[in-house]
Amino acid sequence: MTLFLYDWAKNIQNAWLAPRCPVCAAAIDAAAPLCAGCHADLPVLETQCRHCAIALSESAATRVCADCARRPRFDHALAGFHYRQPIAWMIGGLKYHRHLAHARLLGDLLAERIALQAPEPPDLLAAVPLHPAAFRRRGFNQAERIAIRLADRLGWRVERDVFARVRDTPHQSALDAAQRAANVRDAFAARRDLAGRHVAIVDDVMTTARTASALARTARTAGAARVDVYCVARA
Ligand SMILES: [Zn+2]
Numbered sequence: 001m002t003l004f005l006y007d008w009a010k011n012i013q014n015a016w017l018a019p020r021c022p023v024c025a026a027a028i029d030a031a032a033p034l035c036a037g038c039h040a041d042l043p044v045l046e047t048q049c050r051h052c053a054i055a056l057s058e059s060a061a062t063r064v065c066a067d068c069a070r071r072p073r074f075d076h077a078l079a080g081f082h083y084r085q086p087i088a089w090m091i092g093g094l095k096y097h098r099h100l101a102h103a104r105l106l107g108d109l110l111a112e113r114i115a116l117q118a119p120e121p122p123d124l125l126a127a128v129p130l131h132p133a134a135f136r137r138r139g140f141n142q143a144e145r146i147a148i149r150l151a152d153r154l155g156w157r158v159e160r161d162v163f164a165r166v167r168d169t170p171h172q173s174a175l176d177a178a179q180r181a182a183n184v185r186d187a188f189a190a191r192r193d194l195a196g197r198h199v200a201i202v203d204d205v206m207t208t209a210r211t212a213s214a215l216a217r218t219a220r221t222a223g224a225a226r227v228d229v230y231c232v233a234r235a
């Protein structure tokens with residue numbers, strides 16, 4: 001009887017502690033970010049512009065969008081996923097509900113997508129910075145949390161405080177196109193000389209790419225020889 005109770009308690013404990021898929025709560029292997037079913041259903045962004053990660057049709061002749069054919073936004077860009085569920089839910093949970101475990105999850109999922117392409121490792125990986133006031137409001141920088149996990153997974157070097165956000169820009173979503181462009185112009189400063197460096201920027205979601213573009217411009221002004229961008233989701 002005692003043994004039976006012990007087994008029973010042990011089973012409950014194992015069920016409680018066993019890693020679960022964050023999307024559907026099925027039991028998963030500790031090393032897997034998601035269960036196999038949810039993993040297979042992720043909205044992977046397969047065909048995208050190599051310079052800005054915008055989705056292209058599968059039949060696109062080149063992997064460069066019309067805008068980047070004129071002037072490439074980044075030397076190399078890669079988005080892991082479309083900004084759709086469950087990725088949007090994971091990002092929202094991190095940003096607005098402090099589900100910090102989602103940063104590890106998103107870092108793992110983006111690392112998987114990047115590893116498939118085996119791109120040239122950058123000299124340094126830096127997250128899109130938050131303005132100190134925004135950092136205080138949120139308590140953490142979601143892009144930086146993702147970047148730290150990503151770097152860990154890929155064996156890349158992440159550096160903090162490479163860039164500063166010198167203007168507390170209002171939410172981009174509340175602004176029209178012209179206001180958005182003006183809003184991020186001169187929003188960033190480089191805190192160190194980046195002469196000849198290969199810099200990669202990490203962001204959670206890239207929508208218009210104006211924010212990341214402004215940061216890339218700042219990096220180039222500070223001497224960066226190459227600027228790549230990696231984002232979890234591309235809207
Ligand atoms: Zn699942």
Ligand SMILES: [Zn+2]
Binds near residue numbers: 051068
């Ligand atoms: Zn493009």
